[in-house]
Amino acid sequence: MAEHVILFTGPMGAGKTTAIEKLSEIDVVRTEAANTERQVADKATTTVALDYGEIVLDDQDKVRLYGIPGQRRFDFMWTILKERAKGMVLLVHNDADDPIGRAVEYLDEFADLYAKGGVVIGITRIDIAPGPSVTDYAAALAVAHPDKIVPIYTVDPRQRDQMRTLLMTLVANIETRDMFVERVPQREELVAE
Amino acid sequence: MSIPAHLDPQVKEHAARVLAGMREFAASMIYAAVLTDDGFEVADYSDGRTDASRMASMSSSVQALSDAVARELRIGTAEYVIIASDQGHVLQRRVPGQPLVLAALFDTYETLGKAIAVSKMGAQRMAHSPASEPGPAPAPTAVPEPAPADPAPIVAAVPPRDETTPRSIYAPPVSASGW
Amino acid sequence: MTSAEWDYARSSAGEGPRYVTGWGNSAVEIHRVGTIPVPVTMRLEVADHPPIVIDFARRTYSATLPFDRYPIHPGSVAITAEAVAPGSPAPFPGIGVQLDGLLWAVGITAFEGSAAPWLRPSDRYRLSRWPNFTELPHTMDYIRMTALLGAGFLSLPELCAGASVSVGQAQRILNALSLMGGLQVVGGVEEPTMVLRQDAADQPRGLFGRLRARLGL
Ligand SMILES: Nc1nc2c(ncn2[C@@H]2O[C@H](COP(=O)(O)OP(=O)(O)OP(=O)(O)O)[C@@H](O)[C@H]2O)c(=O)[nH]1
Ligand SMILES: [Mg+2]
Numbered sequence: 001m002a003e004h005v006i007l008f009t010g011p012m013g014a015g016k017t018t019a020i021e022k023l024s025e026i027d028v029v030r031t032e033a034a035n036t037e038r039q040v041a042d043k044a045t046t047t048v049a050l051d052y053g054e055i056v057l058d059d060q061d062k063v064r065l066y067g068i069p070g071q072r073r074f075d076f077m078w079t080i081l082k083e084r085a086k087g088m089v090l091l092v093h094n095d096a097d098d099p100i101g102r103a104v105e106y107l108d109e110f111a112d113l114y115a116k117g118g119v120v121i122g123i124t125r126i127d128i129a130p131g132p133s134v135t136d137y138a139a140a141l142a143v144a145h146p147d148k149i150v151p152i153y154t155v156d157p158r159q160r161d162q163m164r165t166l167l168m169t170l171v172a173n174i175e176t177r178d179m180f181v182e183r184v185p186q187r188e189e190l191v192a193e
Numbered sequence: 194m195s196i197p198a199h200l201d202p203q204v205k206e207h208a209a210r211v212l213a214g215m216r217e218f219a220a221s222m223i224y225a226a227v228l229t230d231d232g233f234e235v236a237d238y239s240d241g242r243t244d245a246s247r248m249a250s251m252s253s254s255v256q257a258l259s260d261a262v263a264r265e266l267r268i269g270t271a272e273y274v275i276i277a278s279d280q281g282h283v284l285q286r287r288v289p290g291q292p293l294v295l296a297a298l299f300d301t302y303e304t305l306g307k308a309i310a311v312s313k314m315g316a317q318r319m320a321h322s323p324a325s326e327p328g329p330a331p332a333p334t335a336v337p338e339p340a341p342a343d344p345a346p347i348v349a350a351v352p353p354r355d356e357t358t359p360r361s362i363y364a365p366p367v368s369a370s371g372w
Numbered sequence: 373m374t375s376a377e378w379d380y381a382r383s384s385a386g387e388g389p390r391y392v393t394g395w396g397n398s399a400v401e402i403h404r405v406g407t408i409p410v411p412v413t414m415r416l417e418v419a420d421h422p423p424i425v426i427d428f429a430r431r432t433y434s435a436t437l438p439f440d441r442y443p444i445h446p447g448s449v450a451i452t453a454e455a456v457a458p459g460s461p462a463p464f465p466g467i468g469v470q471l472d473g474l475l476w477a478v479g480i481t482a483f484e485g486s487a488a489p490w491l492r493p494s495d496r497y498r499l500s501r502w503p504n505f506t507e508l509p510h511t512m513d514y515i516r517m518t519a520l521l522g523a524g525f526l527s528l529p530e531l532c533a534g535a536s537v538s539v540g541q542a543q544r545i546l547n548a549l550s551l552m553g554g555l556q557v558v559g560g561v562e563e564p565t566m567v568l569r570q571d572a573a574d575q576p577r578g579l580f581g582r583l584r585a586r587l588g589l
C-alpha cells in the first residue's frame with residue numbers, strides 16, 4: 001500500500017483549510033482555535049495543529065490531505081507533516097502583504113519537498129486583490145528557481161472543480177517526473193566517438 | 194473588539210499571579226504558562242531554560258489535537274492532557290469559559306494526582322480573569338469551588354505532600370470538597 | 373531599439389487589412405505578429421460579428437462575444453495590425469481579459485488535429501510556462517500532456533505515447549501552447565539526454581489514472 005500524502009501549505013488565511021474541506025470525502029479533522037490576530041487575517045479561527053482530509057481510492061488506498069497551520073510559530077508542525085508528503089499545494093492569498101515574497105518564502109521553507117516531489121501554486125482571493133498576476137509570480141520564481149517550471153493557477157479554494165484541477169496537476173507532475181530516464185547512447189554513437 | 198488576552202496587561206498580570214500561586218503550592222512545578230487558544234503566550238513561570246513562546250505554540254497544537262481526538266471518539270471535550278515522561282510530566286487544560294490554555298511541567302517526584310489538582314486550581318483561578326470580570330482583582334478567598342458539572346479528575350484529592358511549602362495568598366484552602 | 377529595427381517591426385506588423393479565410397490562417401497571422409518585439413495591437417473582424425481586439429504588449433484582448441459564438445470556419449477575417457509606441461493606452465476600453473484565453477481557444481481549434489504550419493515534424497517541445505488551467509477549458513489529458521512537456525523535451529510521437537492520447541489530441545495542445553508562447557521548440561534530429569521510459573505510457577494503475585477515475589474527471 002503506497003502512501004499518498006499531499007500537503008497544503010501557505011500563509012495564514014490563504015485558504016488551506018477551505019481547500020481541504022472542498023476536496024475531502026470524509027469529515028475533515030480540524031484543529032481551529034479562536035484567532036487573536038484579526039489584523040493579519042480577518043477570520044474567526046485559525047489552524048493550530050493540522051487539517052486532515054481523505055480521498056478514498058479503494059479498500060487499500062487513499063490520498064491523504066494534510067493542511068499546515070499557516071503561522072510560522074507552528075513550524076514544528078511543518079517539520080512533522082512534510083516528512084511523509086509526496087507533494088505540496090502552496091496557496092498564497094493575493095491580498096497578503098507582499099504575496100510573491102510569501103510564495104518564495106514558503107517554497108524555500110519546503111525546498112526538499114520541491115526537490116523530491118512536486119509543487120503547484122494556487123493564488124487565492126484574486127476577487128479581492130486582482131494583482132499581482134500569474135506572470136508576475138512566474139517571473140519572480142524564475143529568478144529564485146530558474147531550473148523549474150512550477151504550475152501557477154489562480155484559484156478560489158471554495159470551488160471544488162478548481163481545487164481538483166490543482167490537485168490533478170500536482171499528481172500529474174509528480175508522476176511524469178518518474179517517467180523519464182537518462183538516455184543510453186546507441187551503439188553507432190559510441191563507435192563514432 | 195476586545196483586546197486579545199496576550200496583549201491585555203491586566204490579564205497578563207493576573208495570569209502571572211495565578212502561575213506564581215501554583216508554584217508556591219507545588220515546588221515541583223518547573224515551568225508553567227497561560228496561552229491563548231491560538232498559541233500566544235499570556236504569561237509564563239519559567240526556569241529560564243524553556244522557550245516560552247515556542248512552548249505556547251506547541252501547547253496550543255497539542256490541545257487542539259487532543260480536542261480533535263475527543264471529538265472524533267465522541268467522548269465530549271478533553272478535560273486535561275498529560276504527557277508523562279521519564280523526567281517529568283506535562284499537564285495542560287483549557288481555562289473554563291475562556292479561549293485560554295494552562296500548561297505546566299512538573300518534575301517526576303510530583304504525584305500525578307497533585308499535578309492534576311494544582312493545574313485544575315490554576316485554571317479555575319484563571320477563569321476569573323480581570324478582563325472578563327471588570328472591577329477589583331478577585332480576592333484570594335474567592336477561589337471557586339469546582340462546578341458541580343465538572344467531572345472528577347482521575348485522582349481527586351491528593352493532600353499536598355510537602356506541608357512546609359509556604360502557602361501563598363493564592364493557595365486554595367484545603368477543603369472537604371477536595372479540589 | 374534602433375530606428376531601423378523599429379521600421380522593420382512596423383513594416384512586419386503590416387498596414388491595411390489582410391483578408392484571410394478560417395481560424396488557421398488567422399492563427400498564422402497572430403503567431404507572426406505576436407513575436408514582433410515592439411508593442412503591437414491587432415484587430416480581427418469576422419464578417420457580421422463584433423471585432424476581436426488584441427493588445428500584445430499587455431497580453432490582453434477584448435471581444436464582446438465569446439469565442440465559441442464565432443463561426444467555426446469563418447469565410448473572411450479582416451486582420452489589421454499596428455505597431456504602437458511603448459506605453460500607449462490599450463486599444464479598447466477597460467482592461468480586457470487575458471490573451472491566453474483567446475490563444476488557447478484558437479490554437480486548440482484552428483488546425484483541428486493537424487500541425488500548425490510553424491511547427492515541423494522533427495521538432496521537440498518542452499514547456500516554458502504553465503498555462504493557467506483554472507481559467508482555460510481543459511480535460512485531464514491536457515493536464516497530463518502539459519506535465520509531460522514540463523518534464524523533458526518530447527517529440528509528437530513521444531508525447532502521444534507518454535500520455536496515451538491520439539496524434540490529433542497531442543497536436544492540438546502543441547499548436548495552442550506554441551501560439552501562447554508557452555513552448556520551447558528545438559528543431560533537428562538530436563536526441564535529448566532524458567527520454568521517456570519504454571513502459572512509461574499506459575499507467576491506469578498510476579495515482580493520476582486512479583484519482584481521475586475516482587473523481588470522474
Ligand atoms: N473572497 C474570497 N474568499 C476566499 C477565497 N479563498 C478563500 N477565501 C476565504 O478566506 C478564508 C481562508 O481561511 P482558511 O481556509 O481558514 O485559511 P487557512 O489557509 O486555513 O488559514 P490558517 O489555518 O489560519 O493558516 C476563508 O474565509 C475563505 O472562505 C477567494 O478566492 N475569494
Ligand atoms: Mg487553516
